[in-house]
Amino acid sequence: MDLGAYRPVLANRDTRNALLLGFLIRVPMWAGAVILTLHVVSSLGRSYGEAGLVTAASTVAVAVSGPWRGRLLDRIGLRRTVGPSLVVQVVCWSIAPWVGYAPLIGFAALAGLFVVPTFSILRQVIIRSVPSDQRRTALSLDSSATELSFMAGPAIGVWLATSWDTGWALLVCELTSVAAGFVLWLVNPRLTSDSDSAQSGSGGDSTGERVALDEVGEASRAEAIAAGAAVPDDGPRGRAIRGFITVPVAAVYLAAACSTLVLSGTDVSIVAALRSFEATGSIGWVLALWGAGSLVGGLLYGAWHRSFSVFWLLFGLAATTAPVALAVGVPSFAVLITVSGFLCAPTITATVEQLSRHVPERFRGEMMGWHGSAMTAGSAIGAPVAGFAIDHGGWQWGFVVVSALGVVIAAAGLVGSHVGRRPAGSTARTDSEHGVAAASMDH
CATH class of the missing domain: 1.20.1250.20 (MFS general substrate transporter like domains)
Structure with missing residues (x-):
């Protein structure tokens, strides 16, 4: 660091x-x-x-x-x-x-x-x-x-x-x-940079070079992203679902939506917990502690020597949310909620960073628009899900349910990236187009 x-x-x-x-x-x-x-x-x-x-x-x-x-x-x-x-x-x-x-x-x-x-x-x-x-x-x-x-x-x-x-x-x-x-x-x-404008008007040669990079260079690019190394913004990787949205890009959008699902559910659960403790007046400073934990986590992540897969960060964010349900009073609740906030900013940062490496510069405005929509959708789902859990099981279940959802989605992303990898000696075209694209979901 x-x-x-x-x-x-x-x-x-x-x-x-x-x-x-x-x-x-x-x-x-x-x-x-x-x-x-x-x-x-x-x-x-x-x-x-x-x-x-x-x-x-x-x-x-x-x-x-x-x-x-x-x-x-x-x-x-x-x-x-x-x-x-x-x-x-x-x-x-x-x-x-x-x-x-x-x-x-x-x-x-x-x-x-x-x-x-x-x-x-x-x-x-x-x-x-x-x-x-x-x-x-x-x-x-x-x-x-x-x-x-x-x-x-x-x-x-x-x-x-x-x-x-x-x-x-x-x-x-x-x-x-x-x-x-x-x-x-x-x-x-x-x-956008000047180079992207020049590249956009360069004609068919650029397209041919990008296809070659898609088929040959994806594995090394994914490794570079995982290690936090600099990589060129050459274009979308893998087979497109729609426009620039490939499987790896869609996976990052899913992670972004799930992160705000966890955060919005936590927000509702904080209010419910403090009301249960008859400490409604503490809501403001407890939320500030939660934000302070995220602030510190974000600064430390930015100073770290490498990047991490968004799914690992999402897994950590969700896993540190569940223990808040063990709080027995305002002091222990404040400590646990501060710890749970530590990976908030790093997870959001990772989604933007990894999207910026998968999506060409000329699509970045739309890329960020979809990113905002994914996060908004996650927030819209997380609050009512946590509210339903709280109504039926108490404030503790608000934290447990959104944590469980986050862990499951993060684990699915990590398993999917592992299964998507092929043996090193494989040279089949299907491995280049599909396996590597799946592997890059983790990066």
Whole structure:
């Protein structure tokens, strides 16, 4: 482990600016989500279930828009994608705080469809701005910055909603987020390297070279990824399911969805556990400890000397979640939940890093859009699954069930990668096209 690995990454101006801008954009985003719930409950006099429907409408819209907005980034660029989004956001959030419940759902969904794809944009900038061997470190910094914004945003949102009228708080917060998006539009950071543009227009020779690499070089590439070595971004590996989505890419998306399934289930279970301990007032600082564990884990992973398979990290994340069910009071619960957070950021970082190595640069916007949709889908599944388990077995079962699901999926991914490997002496074409593609799921 070498903490000095962060020095050249932070010395890179593009990376440093992306990290700072990401933090400034995400803080009002997290704050706005909390204020929206409090606005529905307090100002509109609705139930928490009805507030959840507003959030669900926005979340589904964001998930649907992810691949579409990412594809626009790839095809027409940042400014032409973000510009119309900013206009829609201003219109929606200038009106939404002052309307009734039903129109609010519509405005929240419309704003979600045209959300500025900040996660996709900033991660593309970070990936583009650093050498391949610094990618994991840079993405780990981004995950850590996200954790910091997640720790700060909800606290600021609660303060604004309790200090001001929730309508004005929602307006100020969402327009602050739009202003941050306008800064992103103004700066207009480059999303892809110059070499990719040249390669895209180079004609049929490039295609032939990629086919040869697909058939011959995949095994060595997979080994390089596993060892954390730098590898060229040559193109999608294995037989495509749809466009750039190959079996290894689909496997990483599944891991991403499962990671947020575990995390969203844990989130619900934390609230249920602390209510059971009659320590509802401790929810805020316990969640902060969970985020702090993830922050530390992300920084250590970024300083580590190699990458790990996303399935190993997912396995560790899920396995460390189950022991939280053994807590007998707030002190032991706080310790166990902090430990369970340690692999949150590394797992998310690994999904982005490994996707960036499997998918050509010209598809990275859409790649990140699908990544966001996969994580949103996992979150949408994890919370109700944990809630059902809690209702029928107590708060402990919330942790146990999502942990078990994570372990099973991670184990299936690891077993699949092992079975997919062929004997070293095999030279059959089917081994090149299918076995190696399956093996790279682990990397």
